[in-house]
Amino acid sequence: MKEMPKIDKADEMSETKIAASKVQVYYGTTHAIKDVDINIQPRSVTAFIGPSGCGKSTFLRTINRMNDTIDICRVEGEILIDGEDIYDPKVDPVQLRAKVGMVFQKPNPFPKSIYDNVAYGPRIHGLAKNKSELDEIVASSLQKAGLWEEAKDRLDEPGTGMSGGQQQRLCIARAIAVNPEVILMDEPCSALDPIATAKVEELIDELRENFTIVIVTHSMQQAARVSQRTAFFHLGILVEEGPTQDIFTNPQDKRTQDYITGRFG
Amino acid sequence: MPVVWLILIVLAIAVVGYVLGRGRALAGAASEHVKLHSLPSYYGSNVAMKVAVPAFLIMVVWLLAQPIIVNNSVSGLIPETAIAEGSSRGLVLAEVRRAASGLDNAVAAGIMDEDFARNARADFNDITTRLRDAGQIVTSQITQPILRAAQEYRILNSTGRLLMTIAVLLAALAGAAWGILESKPNFRARNTVEQGVKALLIAAASIAILTTVGIVFSLVFNTIEFFRLYPALDFFFGLTWSPTFSGRGGNSELGIIPLLWGTFYISFVALIVAVPIGLFAAVYLSEYAGPKVRAVAKPLLEILAGIPTIVYGLFALLTVGPLLVSIFGPDGVGIMQAGTAVMTAGLVMGIMLIPFVSSLSDDIINAVPQAMRDGSYGLGATKSETVKQVILPAALPGIVGAILLAASRAIGETMIVVLGAGAAARLSLNPFDAMTTVTAKIVSQLTGDADFSSPVALVAFALGMTLFIVTLGLNVVALYIVRKYREQYD
Known part of the structure; x- marks a missing residue:
């Protein structure tokens, strides 16, 4: 299914989950993101790469309006999810974040039990009518996150007591539990060792079946391993975006080529 | 010599020591063509530290200890008979101290000369009148033993003061000499000063802790005294x-x-x-x-x-x-x-x-x-x-x-x-x-x-x-x- 000719593939692109056009982000007077246009496909992994400070994390955080929590941050332009403008005044950012989940750079389980960590989202959104439904959600989320075998006997223990890799998968389970459509991941493996990283990458690949995933990463190998499409950011500008293989083997822009060959960044 | 003057003199020695130590280190480095181990100011600080710290330490300890020692030895001079009924040794000692300070003030005002104040055969009635006339507070008629004790108290105090001045000055000068002799280019003045700073910080911390301990003790003794007079059970469980x-x-x-x-x-x-x-x-x-x-x-x-x-x-x-x-x-x-x-x-x-x-x-x-x-x-x-x-x-x-x-x-x-x-x-x-x-x-x-x-x-x-x-x-x-x-x- 991936071996379609390029022309046909471009036509397929019309199916988009997230469509951003002319997005500008300002931090106070700093213009952090300039004129970003990008279409993100459903049920695929899109990787954002680029040197530090290029704005890839900032752009990621505009997709679920996490930037709203920063006072001096201002977003302009249009971001559509399923054709709906998420910056429309009618949209409740709290509801939006239930639909667009997020996993952060450093594993950040709440200082609660493993069970309560996963049940947190379903509880505040009223997704379970009773205890057994909640148990069901927790179990299936942990299973999807590949953590069930390790966690099922210690659901009452604090989530902060797990290893770093387990904590990050717990955070992914926590995000899955509210049944989002999109999952944003901000350098999810940068605090993990190689084995834990491999597990999380495997998990990302499995999650692609059900979720639209956008991942920010510093590791080009990781982008190459897990993503179907890659976007390269530089100095707040989206330089180039396309199928991952093309970006890494045949970049169109000189800056992309320099970055992936390690000449800067 | 008043204590303030003594403090000023020690500080002056410290300043002079600072300048000399720093100068000696610099001169040594220049003549031997070597680099100083530390910055020049550290050599000066080292000397100043060695002047001030032991001298002031001696002074503080002396000032705390002298009254206790003098009181004890004067207290031995007062016979049991001199203590009136209903009075106590402490009250008589207070009287002695008052008389002594009366004599001090009288000498300072020029009403008596030092020899007269120290005269062992002086008549106590005469002295009482003279003190009264000079406007000094003398509560009761000074008796012979009290006058003797007061004279002894004055002598002990002034001797003690003199000895302290000598000891403090000697310590300051010895410290200065030691520090200046040390101030050679390869001497690790910086490390010594570091030790001094550490000691200073420890001293500050221990004063805070010791004060707390002191507060507790001042409460403890009086509390024990109270429980001797009043049953503890009634105190802790009494409803009235x-x-x-x-x-x-x-x-x-x-x-x-x-x-x-x-x-x-x-x-x-x-x-x-x-x-x-x-x-x-x-x-x-x-x-x-x-x-x-x-x-x-x-x-x-x-x-x-x-x-x-x-x-x-x-x-x-x-x-x-x-x-x-x-x-x-x-x-x-x-x-x-x-x-x-x-x-x-x-x-x-x-x-x-x-x-x-x-x-x-x-x-x-x-x-x-x-x-x-x-x-x-x-x-x-x-x-x-x-x-x-x-x-x-x-x-x-x-x-x-x-x-x-x-x-x-x-x-x-x-x-x-x-x-x-x-x-x-x-x-x-x-x-x-x-x-x-x-x-x-x-x-x-x-x-x-x-x-x-x-x-x-x-x-x-x-x-x-x-x-x-x-x-x-x-x-x-x-x-x-x-x-x-x-x-x-x-």
Whole structure:
């Protein structure tokens, strides 16, 4: 299914989950993101790469309006999810974040039990009518996150007591539990060792079946391993975006080529 | 020589030593063509340190020890017969010191010469008259033994002073010589000064700790004295507090229970007021308020902590008390007799504690990592859901610590109670009754007319000791909780 000719593939692109056009982000007077246009496909992994400070994390955080929590941050332009403008005044950012989940750079389980960590989202959104439904959600989320075998006997223990890799998968389970459509991941493996990283990458690949995933990463190998499409950011500008293989083997822009060959960044 | 002059001289030697030491090190480096191990100022500081520290140490120890030694040896000169009936050796010694300072002043004023003042055969009647004429305070007729003792006291004191001056100056000069001789280019002056700084810091820390120990001891001895005069069981379990100041407090009932009850009741009311308001204020300031509001509101709130408690007491007496009486008094609900009540003091004390709770809680809430908030917002939680379910649970141990610190502050509070709660020691459940606390009673026991050897006055120390132990316990628990909490995120 991936071996379609390029022309046909471009036509397929019309199916988009997230469509951003002319997005500008300002931090106070700093213009952090300039004129970003990008279409993100459903049920695929899109990787954002680029040197530090290029704005890839900032752009990621505009997709679920996490930037709203920063006072001096201002977003302009249009971001559509399923054709709906998420910056429309009618949209409740709290509801939006239930639909667009997020996993952060450093594993950040709440200082609660493993069970309560996963049940947190379903509880505040009223997704379970009773205890057994909640148990069901927790179990299936942990299973999807590949953590069930390790966690099922210690659901009452604090989530902060797990290893770093387990904590990050717990955070992914926590995000899955509210049944989002999109999952944003901000350098999810940068605090993990190689084995834990491999597990999380495997998990990302499995999650692609059900979720639209956008991942920010510093590791080009990781982008190459897990993503179907890659976007390269530089100095707040989206330089180039396309199928991952093309970006890494045949970049169109000189800056992309320099970055992936390690000449800067 | 007055002590001030001695201090100035030692300091002068230190300054000269600094210049000489620095110069010698520089000169040595220049003549031997080597680099100095340390910066030149370190060589100077090393000399100054060696001049000042031993000299001042000797001086302080000497000044503390000399009066004790002189008193002891003079005390031996006073025969038992010179101590009048009903008097004590201590009182006679005080008389001796007064006579001696009278002689000192007379000599200084030029009425007597030094030889006359020291003259062992001097007639005591003559000296008394002369001192009287000179306007010196001499309470009773100076007797022969007292005069002899006073003369001896003066001689011992001035000899001691002279010896001290010599010792201090010798120490300073020896230190200077030692330091200057050391000031060669390869001497590690920097490391020596580092040691000196460390010693200085240790000294400062130990003074703070030793003072606490000293306070405890001053309480302990008087407390033991009290329990010798009054049974401990009656004190700790007595339900009545009625000291009688007449007859050396023989018929007093000194039960601590009513006072502890008042203390805890008022503190409880205060915490009921302070904890929710302080906590909500802290949540608002750290989670909701913008930077501008925060910059204005936080200092304003902390001004409350800077108001003297006597002003809060006035507020209780003049505003809150009458206000409560107008609602709950005889014209209203009818359960409050007068403005002074547990409720009055508790409310005002609660207001006083708000900045305590809010300021500490604010710091603790801010210490909760941003990642926790992001995690919760990222799952679609609102601010208040995040505060309630993530931030407060994460900050809870620290908040409990803050509340316990506020509680120990409430238990130790005095002025608001004196003005707001009345002075009646009473066991009652009605919060609109007047009651009193341990601290307020300590004040009234010690400012009364009772003499210091009666249980009515000494009970103040037992009360103080009890209070000290209670608040110490609370502080230890609070610090333990706060520390345990800190380990979570480090």
